[in-house]
Amino acid sequence: MNDAIITATRLATDLAGDRPPVLLDVRWQLSLPTPGSSADFDGRAEYADGHLPGAVFVDLDKELASALGARGRHPLPDLAEFGTAMRRAGVSADRPVVVYDGGLGWAAARAWWLLRWTGHPDVRVLDGGLAAWDGPLSTEVTVPAEGDFEPAPGGAGLLDADGAAALARTGVLFDARAGERYRGEVEPIDRVGGHIPGAVSAPTNESVGPDGRFLPAAELRDRFTRLGANDAEQVGVYCGSGVSAAHEVLALAIAGIPAALYAGSWSEWSADPSRPVAVGPDPQ
Structure with a gap:
């Protein structure tokens, strides 16, 4: 597994x-x-x-x-x-x-x-x-013993807006949102619809089956390879606000493809009027 x-x-x-x-x-x-x-x-x-x-x-x-x-x-x-x-x-x-x-x-x-x-x-x-899960559930509030985890972020795996823009030109930047938001046909949340120029539409809901489980690793790798990801390219992902994009980073990990997350995602990008916006089905 x-x-x-x-x-x-x-x-x-x-x-x-x-x-x-x-x-x-x-x-x-x-x-x-x-x-x-x-x-x-x-x-x-x-x-x-x-x-x-x-x-x-x-x-x-x-x-x-x-x-x-x-x-x-x-x-x-x-x-x-x-x-x-x-x-x-x-x-x-x-x-x-x-x-x-x-x-x-x-x-x-x-x-x-x-x-x-x-x-x-x-x-x-x-x-x-x-x-x-088909086992028992509990209604008791769990109060665990204090853990000792100290977060120490690594240098890789995180993109800012400039890094996402660069990756869209030099590698592969996936847009994990629904296709209609990528194309700019609708935008229910953020200031403007569309996508980062050069980004490729790759809705994250297409990485799972009807039961919500991820597709097999080989199928995921085939999907992302068809979309342009391969071992020679750097890969990044963004979405609306950095949540569903994490799901796509997870799908890519299952496929054996490392990917970075643009945490600010479209909600940060689109809030800055100086950032370019592309619309339509094509990356550019």
Whole structure:
């Protein structure tokens, strides 16, 4: 099994073993924001209604992102605050972590990417999310022992706006949003529709099947290769605000293709009137 994802069956086995993973419940859903605020849905109530036994709820908007602003709608969190949140959730450097959400996979992928980027060596996403789990659920609020994880971000794997623009010219930059937003036909959230010039449309929902599980690694690699990714090219991904793009980075990891994340994504890019905007089905 790919070391970026884990099946529900394997997770049940690991939880019964001598070194069970830390479980993070990151249920969240993007909603249309009102001006100047975020209307995103968090899954705290759903967590209270039932979660994997031992799982700790993590709030994407408050613990996996900073407040919306010039850097986008979900800019990266303050690292000290992120570290505090992860330690409070029981995350330690020498213990595996499994993250899950309600099934879409975007929020879990955001947590996976942040932990990997900040140096955790063993983080996986539950493939298919909570819907894939057929074991018991718990309504008890988990209060774990304090972890010891100290985030230490690496130099690779993160793009800023200038880096994304350059990569669109010299490598492959994927746009993980729906095709109609890439083409500029609709834009329900950000200031203007369209895409970064040179970016290739690669909607992340095409990386999963009807059950929400990722396509097999070989199929994912074939898909991304057809879209222009190969071993000789640097690859980056962006979306609306850096959440669904993390899901595409995860899909690329399953395919064996390293990729960087433009965390500010379209919400940062489009907020700057000096940045060029392309429309239509072609990258340019």
